[in-house]
Amino acid sequence: MLQESILKGKIALVTGAGQGIGREIALTLAQSGCKVGINDSNRQSATNVAQEIIAAGGSSIVLVHDVSVASEVQIMYQAIVQEFGQIDIVVNNAGIILKNAFCEITEEQWDRIIAVNLKSVFLSCQTAASYMREQRSGKIVNISSVAGKKGGGFLGNTAYGTSKAGVIALTKGVARELGPFGVNVNAITPGFIETDMVKSMTNELRATILGGMALKRPGKPRDIANAVLYLVSPLADFISGEIMDVDGGLMMD
Ligand SMILES: NC(=O)c1ccc[n+]([C@@H]2O[C@H](COP(=O)([O-])OP(=O)(O)OC[C@H]3O[C@@H](n4cnc5c(N)ncnc54)[C@H](O)[C@@H]3O)[C@@H](O)[C@H]2O)c1
16 A cells, blocks of 8 residues: 555545545545545535545545536636645546447437536546646546447446547547646546446346456455556656556456
8 A cells, every 4th residue: 555645735636526436536535645625516425525534634625516517617626726725636537327229329318428428527637737737747537437448338338438438538638738747647447346337237247247357356446546546646657648447357458
């Protein structure tokens, strides 16, 4: 485990941090010394996570915003910078899943999943850049999915996979543009991680997925949080534009 003080005093923002993977990332960064902005569109869950951090002696702020809306993202960044003075680490994790077959996806559903899973990452990276370029430092981690490599997942469909593939390309492009300013930009492609997002999975599908994985177990939110911790730490200062599979040996590409 990394030293507790490795990120002492760093200011971090985690989107979709009210539950699941985002919650675990936020708690892990707080335990590692960060002051953490907890974004979620769900006020109650965001508040619970922020309270958990504060109760453990950390610092946190609740940011209830829909990250698919440009004006909301602007306000969110203004709020965290006003509270903590700057922004060092951003984890773009908020996401939704869509399970409809390709021929049944409506235009409205398509627009929504692209807005929440992809446009939000564009908006957040662009706003983060406006602060980080000036500081000449920063770490951004975007949460994609193995579905972004496979063109859909076991649960998520073509629209979900397309949104997550966009996150991969976006990550590489932003890494190239922000690198000269001392900003590292990477993505993680989680495989099957036990959260609410996958709880509707049948036992049969579960067995199929586990069968194709080297480690033969579902991931835990902590597995993703540990990878984020590494990527935002000084240990990963020379890593940028990397798409890291954290999937128990599923993709191996
Ligand atoms: N669970 C998995 O197996 C898995 C696999 C690959 C990738 N992922 C990705 O990891 C991320 C987290 O997934 P999870 O399993 O923890 O999901 P989850 O559904 O448990 O949590 C997602 C959180 O994002 C929030 N959110 C949704 N839309 C938002 C918006 N517009 N603005 C702000 N907050 C919003 C939700 O309120 C929720 O708290 C997602 O991007 C997901 O696509 C998950």
